[in-house]
Amino acid sequence: MADRYEAASFEAKWRARWKEADLFKTREETGRPKFYGMDFFPYPSGAGLSVGHCRNYVPTDVLCRMKVMQGYNVLHPMGFDAFGLPAENEAIKRKTHPAPMIDQYSATYRRQMDLIGVSFDWSRSFKSCEPSYYKWTQWIFGLLFKRGLAYQKMASVNWDPVDKTVLADEEIVAGRAERSGALVEKKWIPQWFFRITEYAQQLIDDLDTVDWPEGIKTQQRNWIGRSEGVQFTMQVSDSSTPKSHDLEAATPVRKALAFDVFTTRIDTIYGVTFAVLAPEHQLIEEIAKFVGAEHVTAIRAYQEQAKSISEVDRTSDTREKTGVFTGAYAVNPATKNPVPIWIADYVMATYGTGAIMAVPAGDQRDLEFAIKFGIDVIPIQQPPLEFFAQFPVAAEDPQAALARYLEDPKEFPTAYISKDAPLINSGSQNGRSVPEAQESLGLWVETLGIGERKIQYRLRDWLISRQRYWGCPIPIIHTKDDELQLVPANQLPVELPEVDNYEPSGDGTSPLALIGDFVNVTDLDGRLGRRETDTMGGFACSSWYFLRFCDPDNFEAAWSKEATDYWMPVDCYVGGAEHAVMHLLYARFWMKVLFDAGLVSVREPFARLQNQGQVLGLTPYRKPAEGETLGQGEDGILITPAEAAEMPPEDVIFRWSRMSKSKGNVVTPEEAVESFGADALRLQLLFVAPFTADVQWKNDGMSAQVRFLSRVFKLVDELKAEFEPAWERILGFEELDDNARKVRRYTHQTIRKVTEDIDRFAFNTYVSSMMILVNNVNDVLKSSTQRSRALQLSLSEMVESLVLLLSPAAPHSADELWEMLGQGGFTWNAEWPRFDAALAAEDMVTIAVQVNGKLRDTLMLAVGAANEEHESAARALPKIQGYLDGMTVRKTIIVPGKLVNFVVG
RNA sequence: GCCCAGGUGGUGGAACGGUAGACACAGAGGACUUAAAAUCCUUUGCCUUUACGGGCGUGCGGGUUCGAAUCCCGCCCUGGGCACCA
Numbered sequence: 001m002a003d004r005y006e007a008a009s010f011e012a013k014w015r016a017r018w019k020e021a022d023l024f025k026t027r028e029e030t031g032r033p034k035f036y037g038m039d040f041f042p043y044p045s046g047a048g049l050s051v052g053h054c055r056n057y058v059p060t061d062v063l064c065r066m067k068v069m070q071g072y073n074v075l076h077p078m079g080f081d082a083f084g085l086p087a088e089n090e091a092i093k094r095k096t097h098p099a100p101m102i103d104q105y106s107a108t109y110r111r112q113m114d115l116i117g118v119s120f121d122w123s124r125s126f127k128s129c130e131p132s133y134y135k136w137t138q139w140i141f142g143l144l145f146k147r148g149l150a151y152q153k154m155a156s157v158n159w160d161p162v163d164k165t166v167l168a169d170e171e172i173v174a175g176r177a178e179r180s181g182a183l184v185e186k187k188w189i190p191q192w193f194f195r196i197t198e199y200a201q202q203l204i205d206d207l208d209t210v211d212w213p214e215g216i217k218t219q220q221r222n223w224i225g226r227s228e229g230v231q232f233t234m235q236v237s238d239s240s241t242p243k244s245h246d247l248e249a250a251t252p253v254r255k256a257l258a259f260d261v262f263t264t265r266i267d268t269i270y271g272v273t274f275a276v277l278a279p280e281h282q283l284i285e286e287i288a289k290f291v292g293a294e295h296v297t298a299i300r301a302y303q304e305q306a307k308s309i310s311e312v313d314r315t316s317d318t319r320e321k322t323g324v325f326t327g328a329y330a331v332n333p334a335t336k337n338p339v340p341i342w343i344a345d346y347v348m349a350t351y352g353t354g355a356i357m358a359v360p361a362g363d364q365r366d367l368e369f370a371i372k373f374g375i376d377v378i379p380i381q382q383p384p385l386e387f388f389a390q391f392p393v394a395a396e397d398p399q400a401a402l403a404r405y406l407e408d409p410k411e412f413p414t415a416y417i418s419k420d421a422p423l424i425n426s427g428s429q430n431g432r433s434v435p436e437a438q439e440s441l442g443l444w445v446e447t448l449g450i451g452e453r454k455i456q457y458r459l460r461d462w463l464i465s466r467q468r469y470w471g472c473p474i475p476i477i478h479t480k481d482d483e484l485q486l487v488p489a490n491q492l493p494v495e496l497p498e499v500d501n502y503e504p505s506g507d508g509t510s511p512l513a514l515i516g517d518f519v520n521v522t523d524l525d526g527r528l529g530r531r532e533t534d535t536m537g538g539f540a541c542s543s544w545y546f547l548r549f550c551d552p553d554n555f556e557a558a559w560s561k562e563a564t565d566y567w568m569p570v571d572c573y574v575g576g577a578e579h580a581v582m583h584l585l586y587a588r589f590w591m592k593v594l595f596d597a598g599l600v601s602v603r604e605p606f607a608r609l610q611n612q613g614q615v616l617g618l619t620p621y622r623k624p625a626e627g628e629t630l631g632q633g634e635d636g637i638l639i640t641p642a643e644a645a646e647m648p649p650e651d652v653i654f655r656w657s658r659m660s661k662s663k664g665n666v667v668t669p670e671e672a673v674e675s676f677g678a679d680a681l682r683l684q685l686l687f688v689a690p691f692t693a694d695v696q697w698k699n700d701g702m703s704a705q706v707r708f709l710s711r712v713f714k715l716v717d718e719l720k721a722e723f724e725p726a727w728e729r730i731l732g733f734e735e736l737d738d739n740a741r742k743v744r745r746y747t748h749q750t751i752r753k754v755t756e757d758i759d760r761f762a763f764n765t766y767v768s769s770m771m772i773l774v775n776n777v778n779d780v781l782k783s784s785t786q787r788s789r790a791l792q793l794s795l796s797e798m799v800e801s802l803v804l805l806l807s808p809a810a811p812h813s814a815d816e817l818w819e820m821l822g823q824g825g826f827t828w829n830a831e832w833p834r835f836d837a838a839l840a841a842e843d844m845v846t847i848a849v850q851v852n853g854k855l856r857d858t859l860m861l862a863v864g865a866a867n868e869e870h871e872s873a874a875r876a877l878p879k880i881q882g883y884l885d886g887m888t889v890r891k892t893i894i895v896p897g898k899l900v901n902f903v904v905g
Numbered sequence: 906g907c908c909c910a911g912g913u914g915g916u917g918g919a920a921c922g923g924u925a926g927a928c929a930c931a932g933a934g935g936a937c938u939u940a941a942a943a944u945c946c947u948u949u950g951c952c953u954u955u956a957c958g959g960g961c962g963u964g965c966g967g968g969u970u971c972g973a974a975u976c977c978c979g980c981c982c983u984g985g986g987c988a989c990c991a
Contacts, residue, residue, distance in 0.1 A: 004943095215909045219986060222908065227990075263991060276991090315989070344989095351990045358991085364906095365989050458990050580986075687929075689917065692910090694984080696917080704929060710944090765919070768928035775928090848924040853972040855924050893971050899923050903971045 002820055003717040005709035007677025011812040015117060023828055024119040027073045028566075035072040036567050037064040038549070040575025040583070041081040041128075041542045044105035046090055047661035049112040051681065051697060052615035054669055058685045059612065059763055060574045061118045065808035066758050068119075069832040075567050077549040078113065078120040080106040082129035084538030085163055085179060088470035092503055098470045102129060112669050116678045117811050119828075124552045128541035129470075133548060135493035136558035137541055138475040140590065142486050143597060145476075149195040150464075152476075152484065156280070156349075157463060159187035164504035166191060168463045168537065171582070175315065186307065189508045192465035192474060192534060196589045200224050200457040202603075203588055212609040213692075219580040225458025229264035230442050231353065232451025234275060234330040236287070237338050259283045259330070262352035262456050266445065267437035269334045270426035271359040271380035273370065275341045276323070278349035279306035284326070287341065291327030298324045299343060306345045314345055321346055321369045332357075333450055334427065334441075344369060352456050360415070367415040377409045381421040390414065462586060464536050467510040469502035471535025478530045479523045488524070494531070510534050542583055543590040546570050546605055565601050573606040576614070584609070610761055613694040616656040617665030620644035623651055640664050656696050667697060676702040679709060679810035686763035686809055709813055711774050712806065716817045719799050722787070723821050727796035739780050740790035741843075746776045747798040748840035751833045754805045763809075770805060773798070801833040848899040849874045851883040867894045874900040 018024065039060050042053070064076040082102045091098035106127060113120060126133050144150040157166040162182035166189070171178050196203075204224050207217045236257040261275065277284060279302060288296050302324040306314075313319065323344030330341050346365055347356050360370035360377040370377050383405065385398040391412055394401030405412055406424075423429045429437040445451045465474065473494045475487035487494055497518045502511050512518055512533040523529030544558070551563035584606075591605040620643070621636025636653045641664060644652045659666045672681040676699075683705040689695045724730065736744065750773040757766035777798060784791060799821065807814035807827035814827045823830075842863055847870060849857045857879045861869065871892055874880055880902070887904040894900050 213910090215986085218909055222987065225987095225990065229991080261991080265991080319989090321989085346989045346991095348990060356991050363991070365991080368989095456990085577985080687917090693918090698917095698930090701917080701930075707944095708929090714944095764917095765928080768919080771928055846924075850923085850972070853923095853970090858924060891971060893923090895923060899972090901923080901971055 003710075003714045005677065005679070005706055005713050005813060007673070007679065007812070010816045011117075011673075011678050014812045014815045015114060017815075018117075018119075018826070018828075019114075021826070023826060024076070024121050025123060026075050026077075026121045027068070029073060032071055032073045034075070034567060035064070035067040035572075036075045036546075036570045037067070037572045038075075038077065038546060038570050038574070040573075040579065041079060041545050042109065043081045043084065043086055043538075044102060044109045045086065046094075046101075046105055047666070048105075048108050049669055050615070050617075050659040050666040051669060051672055051685065052617075052659040052666075054116055054681065055612050055615050055685050055695070056575060057113060057118045058116065058682050059610075059691055059761065060572070062682075062686065062763060062766075062808040063572060063758055063761075065119055065811065065828065066755070066832060068828060069804065069807065069830060071831070075124075075549065076119055076121060077124045077552075078110075078118075078122070079125045079545060079549065080109070080127040081538060081542050081545075082106070082127040083134070083471045083535075083541050085165070085466075085468065085470075087129075088468060088502070089163065091470070097502075099129065102127060115673055116669050116681060119811075124549055126545075126548065126552055128472075128538075128545065129496075131493045131495055132555070133545075134472040134541065136548065137472045137536065137544070138487070138492050138494060139489055139558055140544060140594075141472075141475060141536065141540070142489065142492075143599075144194060144593060145484075145486050147593065147597070149198060149593060150192065151195065152190055152192050152465075154188060155191045155193075155463070156186050156188050157191055159185045159508075161185055161506075163468075164506040165466045165468050166463060168539070168582075187508060191463055192532075192536075193461040194464050194589070196462045196586070197457060197459055199589050199592050200226070200459050201455075202592055203459075203585065206588070206592075206604055210604050210607060210609070212606075213577075213611055216577065216580045216584070216609065216611065220585055223459065223581040223585065227264050227456045227458075229262055229454060229456060230266040230445055230451060231260055231262045231454040231456075232266075232333065232445045233258045233260050234333065234355075234357065236283075236341070237329045237331050257283070257286055259355045260353040260451070261355050261357045262454065263357055264456075265359065265362060265434075265438075266441045267423060267426075267429065267432075267434050268359040268362040268380050269332070269357065269441060270423070270429065271361045271378045272332045272334070272339055272357045273360060273376040273378055274339050274358045274366075275330045276344045276347045276356050276358050276366075276369070277326075277341060278347040278354040279303045279343055279345055280349035281343070281354045283355070284343060287326050287328045295325070295327030299326060302343055309345070321365070321372050323369060323373065325373070333445075333448070340375065342369075342373070350460060351458065361409055362415055362417050364415045364417075367409075367413065371410055371413060378425050379406055379409050379416075380423055380425055381416055381418055382406070382424050383416040383418075383421070387416055388412070462539075462589070464540055465534035466537050467508060468504055468535055469496070469499070469511045471537065472496075472541060473512070474532045474534055474536055476532035477521055477523045478532065479525070480527055480529065485524050485529070496535075539583055539586050543587045544594075546573075546587070547594075547600065561599065561601070568600060569602045569605055569607045572608045572610065574610045574612065577611040611692060613689065613692050614658050615695050615697050617659040617663065617667065617697055619655050619657045619663045619665040621653045621655060622647060623653065638663065659697070667699060672699065672702060675699070676706055677709075677812075679813045680705040683708065683767055683809055687767040688764070690764055691761045708771055708774070709810060711778070712802065712813070713817065715774060715777065716799055716803065716820055718781075719795050720820050720822070722792045722795070723799060724793055724796040725800075725821075725823065727793045727800070731790075731793045731797060734790040734793060736790050736794070737788050739784050740788060740794040742780055743777060743791065743794040743798050744839045745842065746773055746780075747794070747801050747833075748836050750805065751801055751835040752837075752840055755832070755835065758808065767809060770802065770809075773802060803827065804830055804833050845897050847874070847897070849877060849880055850899060850901040851880065852903060853901060856880055856883055861897075863897060865896070867896060870894045870896065870900050874902070 037060050039056050064074050068074045087098045087102055091101050141150060158172050160167050160177040160180055160182050162180040167177055172184055175184055177184055204221055204226060207220060288299060323342045326341045326343060328341045329338035332339050358366040360366040361379045388394040388398040388401040419434050422431050422433055423437055442453045473496055475492060475494045477485045479485060497515055499515060505511055510533040519531050519533060521529050521531050547559050547564055550567040551559040554560060587605050592603055594600045595603050620639050620641055622639050624637055657663055680702045684702045688701055750769050753769040754766050803814050803817045804827055818827050844860050845863055847859050847861050848855055849859060857877045859873050859877060861873060871894060884902060889902050890905050891903040
């Protein structure tokens with residue numbers, strides 16, 4: 001039956017033909033524009049793809065297919081992110097080796113992607129764990145190393161006791177490992193880093209040059225965390241005896257003992273009443289040498305405590321400030337007053353200088369600390385009276401409260417921070433505005449030579465080493481003398497040895513360290529050396545794969561510049577928002593390094609980025625039985641759909657959550673294709689919601705698409721007998737009757753809408769505009785018993801255009817319909833329909849007629865009617881006359897082709 | 906706490922500052938059928954009216970405008986991100 005959509009009867013046939021014809025092989029013909037469309041590099045999990053993953057691949061496929069038909073050379077590749085923890089953990093669990101496991105899983109992925117008709121060029125595919133790929137990952141590591149951007153140092157790192165490896169900052173969420181969920185511990189071991197901080201400013205600046213969702217850009221800017229401020233040196237003094245305003249006779253200073261602090265509010269320096277060092281700060285050792293024994297004991301105890309406390313506890317928002325006084329004092333350079341030096345863990349060792357000048361009057365954290373430990377607070381700005389409304393004790397008499405505040409602010413537990421209030425108690429800066437004082441004090445610090453204005457970033461260097469087997473080996477040899485030698489390019493790749501046992505040891509070294517053949521090497525000078533046994537985290541592999549796709553079979557180099565110059569940047573990159581600060585930041589960083597090395601010609605890898613919404617599956621839970629405990633944040637116990645079906649409905653709670661195997665809420669593409677068809681699945685994925693929105697997936701949505709496709713089949717079936725392939729040549733000579741005119745108008749309006757919608761990722765309205773076309777044409781057909789030649793030709797144009805417009809979304813059906821029309825070959829090779837504005841234009845428009853902005857009637861006018869015509873026609877409407885009767889028209893607003901609005905009074 | 910996104914019928918969602926609810930789903934009624942499925946047609950924001958019509962409506966409260974779902978200000982709620990970053 002050719003008058004309905006019966007997926008089983010033709011979809012597999014077309015997939016076989018596409019494969020036979022090698023249809024999706026990347027075209028690289030001269031004289032065509034290029035388009036590089038790509039999805040995020042997936043890790044092939046054993047669970048296979050769900051329809052949720054398809055929501056990523058189908059829209060990109062639609063865009064790429066349209067670009068092919070529009071004549072572009074299109075690069076639309078797919079590969080697999082195979083190295084890394086998830087693969088290794090899975091392999092350990094299954095007591096197998098990751099390599100064959102990954103081969104099997106990626107084959108499943110490929111089969112599923114093919115099943116839904118995604119037009120990947122598989123001839124360019126690779127896995128990041130193949131030596132022919134990671135050879136070049138190592139080569140890029142070498143490039144970074146030679147440029148001083150890869151280095152090893154001892155570091156206190158995030159140690160995941162479950163996965164037995166260190167993790168990057170980006171992989172830690174609220175003190176827990178994002179992947180394993182384990183509480184992260186501190187460990188002090190040698191680690192490899194990439195100096196991404198070197199590129200902090202460029203990574204911020206170049207965000208302005210890419211077309212990405214603003215939310216992702218903002219997240220990256222926040223993550224990089226640029227702050228402008230002043231860094232200056234505070235001298236350590238011997239005693240707390242103040243206090244001379246005479247520079248020469250200032251507080252005696254301990255020679256050469258000093259520390260740097262960074263502040264964004266140098267204007268508040270007169271309010272500094274203490275200084276705080278992070279517990280790990282190096283100066284503490286020096287201080288311990290001269291302060292009393294009782295201080296040393298307290299310091300040591302506090303440092304121990306700080307080391308052992310977990311990240312979660314340390315940052316808990318209910319936690320009170322803790323700290324100890326060191327017994328030493330520093331000198332406030334503005335007042336020359338001595339201020340006590342404290343140690344507290346609310347100051348991070350890893351940000352800024354690991355030490356701060358504390359201004360309790362102007363900083364909530366400093367204030368809490370000062371109140372708890374009885375340190376002076378000097379007000380540096382005068383709060384307005386409204387400020388005191390928040391304090392019950394002060395609300396009745398704010399004037400008196402202000403007086404008390406100026407005397408001693410400690411009574412009021414909220415710091416007063418303002419960018420507008422002028423300064424007080426600030427010596428020469430009194431009465432100045434914040435910006436004025438910042439300017440003048442910044443200059444003062446620089447003139448005095450104790451510091452400088454500085455930009456500080458929150459971003460830290462990228463921790464790349466992992467103490468795990470399944471990763472790209474770091475191509476470094478440690479010589480006897482503890483020198484680091486880079487393995488020369490001609491000796492790459494450093495291949496991962498085949499081993500039986502690769503489970504992590506947990507002692508902070510990689511299992512590779514136990515493999516003598518791997519570890520023991522001769523160094524470049526022929527002496528005995530030791531191979532680096534850490535591997536690179538998976539994000540290294542995914543930081544350049546888009547370059548390899550440009551030139552995947554190159555054995556001489558990672559890529560030829562010619563190839564990347566042609567294809568890069570990726571014109572449209574599609575994937576989930578969860579990679580906002582990891583992959584997307586790392587890849588940008590590598591690209592900039594490669595640009596600086598002259599290896600690529602663009603600074604940004606991804607010109608445009610689109611994030612699809614998640615697909616949620618209905619997940620059944622049951623109410624907990626008596627005595628059962630619930631997991632954190634859960635209000636029920638997860639059950640299988642089968643269990644749910646057997647329970648009384650009132651005992652089952654349904655929740656929408658992201659499709660995952662463990663939740664048992666996955667719908668696979670196989671199921672969907674089997675029950676409804678690949679094209680029905682594709683259309684529903686596009687239609688169900690805007691691309692960026694989350695979707696609550698219900699299978700029966702696909703039956704609506706089956707109906708729609710069936711209407712298309714029926715329409716084509718009805719029209720195929722009178723289809724005239726040469727319509728374009730003949731149609732120009734025909735006089736168009738009303739129906740023919742209408743059909744052409746609908747056709748061209750749809751061509752315009754579809755083309756625009758696909759380009760702007762509005763796939764839901766793309767599908768609905770095709771539905772509208774079909775509905776409208778069916779109406780015309782119903783009303784015309786006799787079809788004129790002009791109408792037949794217009795319908796030929798319509799039906800051909802419809803099939804081609806449908807092709808990106810429902811390629812199997814489009815090719816089947818194309819064949820029904822007697823057209824040879826594939827819609828893939830056909831030209832995208834051309835839009836004609838004159839044909840799309842309406843000749844009559846509906847004008848809204850309003851009185852005082854309220855819609856009262858409508859009228860029809862010819863397009864291009866004069867304003868006077870609008871007004872007179874509107875006034876002539878009986879309903880409108882009723883509203884205007886006895887009123888004065890004060891104003892008439894006319895928007896030609898849209899509306900007339902009478903303002904009456 | 907800070908930052909981002911979003912709140913529109915029974916549901917998913919449309920809508921360059923200009924006729925709110927396109928397109929679908931679900932519901933109701935009907936045609937075809939011995940019957941059902943499938944398909945097709947009509948109808949469906951809420952209130953009011955026999956009807957014509959009228960009123961109210963895009964989270965809440967203000968504002969700008971001839972005109973606001975859309976722009977501005979202040980809130981509330983939901984989702985996501987960051988979180989003692991000086």
